[in-house]
Amino acid sequence: MNINNQPLPRTFYEYPALEAAPRLLGQHLIRRTEAGDIACRIVETESYGGIEDKGSHAYGGRRTARTEIMFNSGGAAYVYLIYGMHYCLNVVTAEQDNPQAVLIRAVEPLTLHDAECMAANRKLKIKKPSDLSGGPGKLCRALRIDKSLNGSPLSAPGGALWLAQGEDPLGLNIIQSPRINIQYAEEYAYKLWRFYIKDNPYVSIKDKVEQVFTWT
């Protein structure tokens, strides 16, 4: 697989989350730690967009210390703690005061070395690919992402965490589906705002009946 360290263009972060979510598939996420770099490819995302989305932390314009970063203009990481023990990573998008973010739900390591580093961070027997980084909490553990990275710029290569150009998502087979575990979101729970690369073994949950996503 081709490793490309060109950062994503800044304009990428100007999209609303619903447009950015499928476009993030196939892009590269690079984590730099004192132990070295880990590079992976994004294979599953969810869009959390705007104050009208009942699934979003920013629903109704809720603006608190936690959600504040979502109201910034796009380009930063939104990292929060869920269920008291797992971190989730989001990419903040759109313009100032429009709270939009894309949850990164699964990644796959680019190289064997990356896979070994991630497995060492997981501290768990890996029986199948999705055990390694198929799930928002799993990938944060595998990449040593915690709340200290909240607000980190993702557009700056060489920082603790950044996004780089991978492959063109227009060439991928993409499935769209309802978002996971947001049953409280009422009618928004059924929106097909989750996107994943078809047949990728690192995807967290596969739909029984898969709906093919087409670019509009």
Next chain:
DNA sequence: TAACCGATTCACT
């Protein structure tokens, strides 16, 4: 300051 609960994961049956 108390109560409630979640954009999850894992061990176990």
Next chain:
DNA sequence: GTGAATCGGTTAT
């Protein structure tokens, strides 16, 4: 398939 673990963020008192 089921349920426990676990605690910061949010809201109400």
